[in-house]
Amino acid sequence: MKTFGIIGAGLLMTIAAMADTISSTGTLVSVPANFQSTTGTSSTPFWNNNSTDGANLNVGDFLTGSNPVMGNTDYLGSGFGDYLSTGGAGPDSPNFTFLQSAVTVQGTLLYANSPSNFTYGLPGFAGTQIGLYNVANPSQNEILFASGTLYNSGGGGIFNNNVTPQSPITLGTWANYGIYAYTCWFNSSYNTYCNTFYSNAGLNTTGTNRQHFALFENPQSPNTFYIGFEDGVYSTIEGSGDYNDVIFKLQTTQNPNNTTVSVSGGDVAPPPTVTPEPATFTVLGLGLVTLGLFRRRTAVRQ
Numbered sequence: 001m002k003t004f005g006i007i008g009a010g011l012l013m014t015i016a017a018m019a020d021t022i023s024s025t026g027t028l029v030s031v032p033a034n035f036q037s038t039t040g041t042s043s044t045p046f047w048n049n050n051s052t053d054g055a056n057l058n059v060g061d062f063l064t065g066s067n068p069v070m071g072n073t074d075y076l077g078s079g080f081g082d083y084l085s086t087g088g089a090g091p092d093s094p095n096f097t098f099l100q101s102a103v104t105v106q107g108t109l110l111y112a113n114s115p116s117n118f119t120y121g122l123p124g125f126a127g128t129q130i131g132l133y134n135v136a137n138p139s140q141n142e143i144l145f146a147s148g149t150l151y152n153s154g155g156g157g158i159f160n161n162n163v164t165p166q167s168p169i170t171l172g173t174w175a176n177y178g179i180y181a182y183t184c185w186f187n188s189s190y191n192t193y194c195n196t197f198y199s200n201a202g203l204n205t206t207g208t209n210r211q212h213f214a215l216f217e218n219p220q221s222p223n224t225f226y227i228g229f230e231d232g233v234y235s236t237i238e239g240s241g242d243y244n245d246v247i248f249k250l251q252t253t254q255n256p257n258n259t260t261v262s263v264s265g266g267d268v269a270p271p272p273t274v275t276p277e278p279a280t281f282t283v284l285g286l287g288l289v290t291l292g293l294f295r296r297r298t299a300v301r302q
Contacts, residue, residue, distance in 0.1 A: 020101050020223070020252040023176060026094030027087050028217055031080035035060050042239075045083060046093040047214040047228060051242035053113060058242035059214055059228030062111055070111065075226055075249070077218045084215040091238035093211035095200045097135050097178035098252075100171070106251045107144040114245035116185050116231050117150035126194075127151065128183040128231060130246055135176035138203055142171055147182075150246055179213055181246070183231045195233060206233060214243040225250045 022028075032038070032045070039058065040050040051057035054069070061067040063081070065074040075081075085092040117128045127147040134140035171177060184194040195205045197212040204210065216226040227250065228243035 020098045020105065022084065022096055022215070022225075023099050024084060024094050024096035025086070026084045026092075026096065028082040029085045029087065031060060031064070031076060031083055031216070033080060035080070036066055045085065046091050046211070046238035047083065047241070047243040049240050049242055051244060053242065053244065057113075057244060059216075059244045059247055062244060062247055063216055063226055063228075070244075075110070075218065076216060077220045079219070082217045082219060084217075091211075093214070093238045095202065095211065096213075096215055097176050097199060098250075099176055100174055101252075105171075106249075108249045108251070109145055109150070109246070110226070110249055111244065111247040112150040114150075114231055116183050117245065126182075126184060128181060128229075128246060130179070130181050130229065130248065132171060132177045133180045133198065134171075134174045135178055135200070136174070138178075138180075138198070140174075141180060145246070145248070179227060181212065181229050181231065185231075185233065197229075197231075207235070207237065210235075210237045212237065212241075221251075223252045225252075 032048075035044060035048050036056060038044045039048055039056065045060075047059050049058060056067045057070060060080075062070040063075045065072045084094055084096055086094045114128070128145075128150050129143060129147045130145040130150070131141050131143040179199040180196055182194065182196045184192050197204050197207075199211075199213045199215075201211045202208050204212070212230045214228040214230075216228070218224055218226075227248055229246040230237060230241035230243045231245045232241055234240065
């Protein structure tokens with residue numbers, strides 16, 4: 001029985017640390033239920049702006065299934081889920097990365113709609129690329145969605161992973177990873193220029209105080225994150241970006257080998273999700289095990 005108690009405590013403590021976690025100065029707050037009626041106003045979240053693609057076409061409309069033009073899947077669950085925010089007034093778009101806990105991560109493309117995703121036949125113009133970077137060494141990166149895979153020549157955007165799945169890749173022993181996007185556009189002289197944007201905006205090649213990524217979470221599936229990317233390059237990005245240029249899902253789950261992080265884009269069945277238990281449940285579990293041992297010892301003595 002003593003052996004069972006030790007094993008039980010070990011399992012409880014292991015469960016409490018199975019998922020990748022957000023590393024940010026921001027906090028997760030609820031997506032406003034009235035966000036559609038306030039789209040484009042100064043009091044709404046930074047991702048809730050009028051879209052240049054049309055009415056009600058920002059990342060929030062897609063993820064909540066509020067606009068049938070973008071699909072009717074509610075990815076964020078009842079209550080419209082949460083988004084990462086500074087918690088303050090004005091542009092509330094914090095930097096973020098993920099702390100790796102030796103788990104499997106699956107990346108799935110949900111939606112893409114932007115001319116800059118297209119691979120033009122011009123030197124140096126490769127189209128948008130999305131991937132993960134090593135926080136300890138940002139020059140180390142792995143591609144999630146390669147250039148040329150994020151554009152639909154028929155127009156209307158790409159919905160629900162309607163592209164060729166990406167091959168699985170491995171991140172190895174990165175302790176902390178973030179999201180990056182490499183994208184190119186034209187200037188006024190029709191010359192191409194390219195930038196790299198990071199979920200830690202301080203690393204951006206331009207606009208180091210501008211956040212190009214919006215992070216969402218479904219409270220019913222806390223190991224699953226949804227990310228919207230804005231490719232526009234302007235000084236008021238948080239006040240005018242719709243963050244719908246690329247929208248994708250990152251799902252983190254336990255890795256049995258406890259050694260590497262794998263990432264794959266594609267329409268594949270996700271492995272079972274392991275939800276991390278709060279520390280209070282660990283303490284409660286240890287208390288129950290101890291109580292069981294005490295009661296058994298008392299019974300034997302009687």
